[in-house]
Amino acid sequence: MISLHGTVEVGSFSREFSIDVGNEIVGMFGANGSGKTSVLRTIAGLCPLGNGELKLGDDLVDAPAKNMFVLPEMRNIGMVFQDHSLFPFMTAVDNAAFPLLMRGVKRTAAVKMAAEMLEQFGVAHVAQHMAPTLSGGQSQRVAIVRALIGSPSAVLLDEPLSAIDEASREGVRNHIREHLVRLGVSAIVVSHDRAELDHLCTRIENYTR
Amino acid sequence: MNSVSSRTPRFVRIGALLGVAFLALPIVGLLKRVAWSTLCRQLTDVATRDAMRISLYASVCATVLALVLGLPLAWCLARMQFSGRRFVRALVLLPMVLPPVVGGVALLGAYGKSNGLLGGLLNSLFGIQLTYSLWGVIIAETFVALPFLVLSLEGGLRSIDVKYEESAAVMGATSFTRFMRVTLPLLKPSLVAGLMLAWARALGEFGATITFAGNIQGRTQTAPLAVYTMLESNPEGAYALSFLLVAISVGLLVGLRDRWIGGSSQ
Amino acid sequence: MWSSTDGVYSLTVTILAKAKSLVVVLPIFICSLAAPVHAERIEVKKTTITVSAAASLVNVYTEIGKQFEKANPSIQVRFNFASSSSLVSQIQSGAPTDVFAAADLSSFDKLLSTGNVVKSPKVFARNSMQLVVKPGNPLNISSITDVSKASVISLCAKTAPCGIYAATVLSRYGVVIAESKITRGIDATATLNAVSTGDADAAIVYATDAVSAKKSVATISIPAGKNVKAMYGIGVIRGSKNSKQAETFVSYVLSPAGQKVLNTFGFLAP
Numbered sequence: 065m066i067s068l069h070g071t072v073e074v075g076s077f078s079r080e081f082s083i084d085v086g087n088e089i090v091g092m093f094g095a096n097g098s099g100k101t102s103v104l105r106t107i108a109g110l111c112p113l114g115n116g117e118l119k120l121g122d123d124l125v126d127a128p129a130k131n132m133f134v135l136p137e138m139r140n141i142g143m144v145f146q147d148h149s150l151f152p153f154m155t156a157v158d159n160a161a162f163p164l165l166m167r168g169v170k171r172t173a174a175v176k177m178a179a180e181m182l183e184q185f186g187v188a189h190v191a192q193h194m195a196p197t198l199s200g201g202q203s204q205r206v207a208i209v210r211a212l213i214g215s216p217s218a219v220l221l222d223e224p225l226s227a228i229d230e231a232s233r234e235g236v237r238n239h240i241r242e243h244l245v246r247l248g249v250s251a252i253v254v255s256h257d258r259a260e261l262d263h264l265c266t267r268i269e270n271y272t273r
Numbered sequence: 274m275n276s277v278s279s280r281t282p283r284f285v286r287i288g289a290l291l292g293v294a295f296l297a298l299p300i301v302g303l304l305k306r307v308a309w310s311t312l313c314r315q316l317t318d319v320a321t322r323d324a325m326r327i328s329l330y331a332s333v334c335a336t337v338l339a340l341v342l343g344l345p346l347a348w349c350l351a352r353m354q355f356s357g358r359r360f361v362r363a364l365v366l367l368p369m370v371l372p373p374v375v376g377g378v379a380l381l382g383a384y385g386k387s388n389g390l391l392g393g394l395l396n397s398l399f400g401i402q403l404t405y406s407l408w409g410v411i412i413a414e415t416f417v418a419l420p421f422l423v424l425s426l427e428g429g430l431r432s433i434d435v436k437y438e439e440s441a442a443v444m445g446a447t448s449f450t451r452f453m454r455v456t457l458p459l460l461k462p463s464l465v466a467g468l469m470l471a472w473a474r475a476l477g478e479f480g481a482t483i484t485f486a487g488n489i490q491g492r493t494q495t496a497p498l499a500v501y502t503m504l505e506s507n508p509e510g511a512y513a514l515s516f517l518l519v520a521i522s523v524g525l526l527v528g529l530r531d532r533w534i535g536g537s538s539q
Numbered sequence: 540m541w542s543s544t545d546g547v548y549s550l551t552v553t554i555l556a557k558a559k560s561l562v563v564v565l566p567i568f569i570c571s572l573a574a575p576v577h578a579e580r581i582e583v584k585k586t587t588i589t590v591s592a593a594a595s596l597v598n599v600y601t602e603i604g605k606q607f608e609k610a611n612p613s614i615q616v617r618f619n620f621a622s623s624s625s626l627v628s629q630i631q632s633g634a635p636t637d638v639f640a641a642a643d644l645s646s647f648d649k650l651l652s653t654g655n656v657v658k659s660p661k662v663f664a665r666n667s668m669q670l671v672v673k674p675g676n677p678l679n680i681s682s683i684t685d686v687s688k689a690s691v692i693s694l695c696a697k698t699a700p701c702g703i704y705a706a707t708v709l710s711r712y713g714v715v716i717a718e719s720k721i722t723r724g725i726d727a728t729a730t731l732n733a734v735s736t737g738d739a740d741a742a743i744v745y746a747t748d749a750v751s752a753k754k755s756v757a758t759i760s761i762p763a764g765k766n767v768k769a770m771y772g773i774g775v776i777r778g779s780k781n782s783k784q785a786e787t788f789v790s791y792v793l794s795p796a797g798q799k800v801l802n803t804f805g806f807l808a809p
Contacts, residue, residue: 108443136442149440153458166445214444378736386738387673404738405691405722487691487722487733494723502723505624506698 066107066218066250070116070126074102078114083269085218085250089241091261092254094271100254101146103271104220107252108143109136120218137166142216144224148207150195156206157182157191163214181209185239186232200227205236212243219244219251225260237264300519306512315513323491324499324514328476331407331495335414335475336468339422342415343471347426369420376416377484384412384485409486410493414475422471429463430456473522584613586784589635591619591626593642593771594726595666595701595745599804600640606800607791614784622699622726630655630776637785640773640792642666642727642745643700647772660772663792664806667766668701668708669749671734671756672741680741682759683712689740693722693733701727704767705743711765731756745769747805770809 066085071078077099083090092100105111107118109125112133118126120141125134142163150159157178164174182188185205190198198206204227211219221240228236241264244251255261261268308315315321349355350362368376384392386402395401403409433456441455457464479497486493488502496518503511592600597620604616619626619634623641627649630636639656640663641647647660672680678688686692695702702723709716722739724730731748733739735755742756749758773792775785791797798808 110439110443136439137445137447139443140445141443143440143443145436145440147436149436151437151441151455151458153461162441162446163444166450210444381737392738402690402738483725483729484737487693487737487739488724489691489720489722490718492719501725502696505622505628505696508628 065119065121066252067119068103068107068113068116070118070128071114072099072102072106072111073114074099074105074111077102083252085252087248087250088266089244089251089253089264091265091268092252092271093258093261093268094254094256096256098271100271101222104143104222104252104254107218107220108141109134109139140214140217142211142214142219144204144207144211144221146222146226148203150198150203150206150210152194152196155192155194156187156198156202159195160206160209160213163210163216167214178209178213181213182206185209185236201229201232204228208236208240212240212247215247217249219247219249221251221253223255224253225255225257233260234263240264303512303515303519307516308509308512311509312513312516315507315510316517318510320490320494320499320503321510321514321517324494324496325517327407327410327492327494328496331410331414332472332475334411335418336422336472338411338415339419339471339475340468343419343422343467344426347423347430350423351427351430365420365423367420368417373417373478373480374484375480377413377481380413380416380481380485384409404485405487405489405493407486407493410482410495413481413485414478417478417481418471418475421474422467425463425467425470426460429460429467432463433459469525476518476522585615586613586781587615587617588637588779588781588784588788589617589619590638590640590788591621591630591634591636592638592640593623593626593700594620594728595642595748596620596640596771597728598751599747599801599806602804603792603797603800606796607788610791610796611784611787614787616788620726620728622696622701624696624699625726635780636776637779637781638773638788639776640771641700642769642771643703644770644772646700647774650776655777656774657777658774660774661789661793662770662809663773663797664771664801664809666769666771666806667746667763668704668743668761668769669746670741670743670759670761671731671749671752672759673734674754674757676757676759678740680759683708683714683743683761683765686714686741687716687720690720691722691733691739692716692720693724693730693737693739693742695727695730696723696725699726700769701730701743701745704769707767708743708761708765750805771806 066083069082070080072081079099081103083103092103094100102111106113106126113126113128115128117124120139123134124130124132125139126132150156151162154162157175160182161171161174161178164177165171169177179188179191182191182205185208187202187205190202195203195206204224208221208224211221224240225233225236237260253261253265346365350358350365371379381389381404383390384395384403386392386396386404392403395403403412437455437459438451441451446454477497478495479501482493482495483498488494488498494502496514500511500514500518503514590600590604600618604618608614608616619636621629623643623646626639626641627646630639630650631653639647639650641660644660644662647656650656651659670680670683670686672678672689680686680688694705697703697706722733724733727745727748730742731744731752734742735752749756773789775782775789779785802808
């Protein structure tokens with residue numbers, strides 16, 4: 065459950081925004097630069113709300129009026145960033161295993177789980193490669209694995225398929241959908257590609273300026 | 274092959290050669306002066322052994338102390354907004370522009386037993402004397418080495434893209450974990466370069482050391498002080514010790530070559 | 540007393556008298572203004588000589604230099620102060636020096652053997668050693684015999700003249716100080732500074748340096764019987780490009796004028 069009703073403020077950008085996401089995959093469609101990423105960053109806790117309220121599940125995580133703000137590391141969110149943001153000093157599998165390590169899973173078990181999931185997304189063969197050496201498509205898949213692996217309570221995906229080649233897109237999309245459904249979580253997908261959202265999401269919100 | 278960048282102009286090449294010659298000639302000249310037949314005997318001389326022992330121990334301690342004091346300082350300068358920032362920055366740079374002897378005199382004013390601001394107190398309350406002791410050497414060396422480390426770390430911290438720390442936070446890493454697992458690895462090139470510069474500066478310090486910690490053989494006479502002292506009384510020993518210092522420096526630079534230039538270059 | 544007319548008359552006479560002197564003075568004044576301009580055109584050529592001198596001579600030689608330059612406007616003196624032993628090394632390595640003034644005579648022996656000087660030096664002054672401690676003598680040191688009360692003692696380098704003199708004094712008292720308590724200054728000035736501005740408890744320095752340190756140290760004199768006679772020598776360096784001017788400087792130091800300055804700073808006559 066994600067429930068946001070308030071003002072999203074990032075730097076000089078400011079916009080009233082409302083969204084409620086249940087156990088579903090909601091797509092946010094809009095042109096680039098319209099502030100969709102800012103909404104995701106606010107939900108993740110990287111930027112506080114200007115005013116209003118943000119709830120994750122039953123918990124209030126951001127309410128400026130009540131002086132309440134829960135740090136991002138406490139929110140249990142999985143996120144695929146627009147530029148992937150994989151740690152450049154780690155291998156693909158170490159990157160993917162990171163959320164598990166943060167949750168206290170022992171290293172060997174975490175790496176094993178990460179390797180298995182990388183296999184599902186077709187990047188097992190680059191598991192030991194350093195992140196900067198991965199191609200755009202490979203690193204995006206690793207980023208997706210990293211976002212889904214930790215049993216998050218909400219998943220935010222920012223242009224998750226932009227670097228995946230045309231032929232593989234459907235496969236990756238199906239995997240994502242499969243995982244999200246299995247996890248049973250709220251998910252928001254941001255994209256400028258309408259067709260992609262149609263295939264992936266259960267509901268689409270138009271987000272235009 | 275890019276035809277614009279691959280052809281280095283001749284004047285640039287000549288300039289670079291001149292630079293190399295300028296740096297290499299003194300080293301070659303020094304090597305020429307070393308009496309190789311007596312090298313071992315000179316290097317195992319008591320005074321030389323003492324000087325090397327003191328220098329290595331003190332410079333390493335000074336580097337560690339510089340890190341302990343310098344990392345928080347670099348962090349605040351790189352990431353915090355606070356008034357008086359320019360003053361702090363100037364203070365950090367001060368030991369770099371002060372003539373070392375002046376630095377030594379300033380240290381006396383602060384930590385000297387006789388009338389130092391803090392030193393007098395330490396002496397009257399706890400009987401501690403920092404001057405003319407190994408701790409005095411460490412303090413003097415830390416004083417001159419700290420700016421190098423802070424500048425390097427600050428530059429490194431500024432150049433780190435905050436997005437990595439952000440993604441780590443979203444994945445559940447607390448601020449301490451983020452620092453240890455994300456910031457530090459990203460900081461490694463600047464950290465290693467800074468530590469190396471600081472260590473080299475500490476090792477080579479003369480003016481502040483001799484003014485604050487004195488020149489006591491076996492206790493505070495560091496290698497540079499020993500070389501200077503030996504130049505008159507035992508020139509052969511001075512050249513031998515100088516050669517050893519050059520060899521250590523070169524050895525360290527070669528050994529860390531790959532790591533501190535950053536992973537992607539050869 | 541004065542009638543108003545008398546006053547006016549006297550005033551007028553005074554003014555006229557002054558005016559007359561002005562008439563005489565003014566042309567002289569104008570001429571004297573012109574004179575320097577004329578003199579500059581004659582162009583007095585200045586020679587610069589380099590004098591390398593022991594650190595303990597820094598104050599007295601700077602003063603002698605000023606007076607020498609006044610007496611010899613065509614010569615400019617540039618000083619290079621350091622410990623006598625490091626100056627010997629410099630000269631032997633070819634440092635351009637015209638005059639060398641050392642705190643002992645054996646420095647000149649070394650230069651004679653390497654051919655940097657061709658004749659024996661002239662002795663221009665004598666000095667002796669003193670023991671200095673912190674003002675107020677907090678450790679109650681009475682003489683060299685109980686100098687080991689000090690935790691850190693400042694001496695010159697073992698091979699520098701003042702270090703050798705100090706060692707002689709110590710051996711005359713039969714006192715041995717552990718090396719771990721001795722901090723060696725790079726020259727006589729630094730050795731004294733260790734007590735006057737640093738944390739050293741005692742130092743054995745030249746009597747002249749102890750005097751010039753004034754209240755920043757307390758002096759404990761060393762009786763003549765156990766003291767040394769430091770003989771300061773001066774000579775022209777072989778290969779000096781300005782040997783005539785160099786000899787002039789040496790003569791000045793040895794002259795009554797130079798000796799007077801040395802006396803003022805506490806040096807004894809040769």
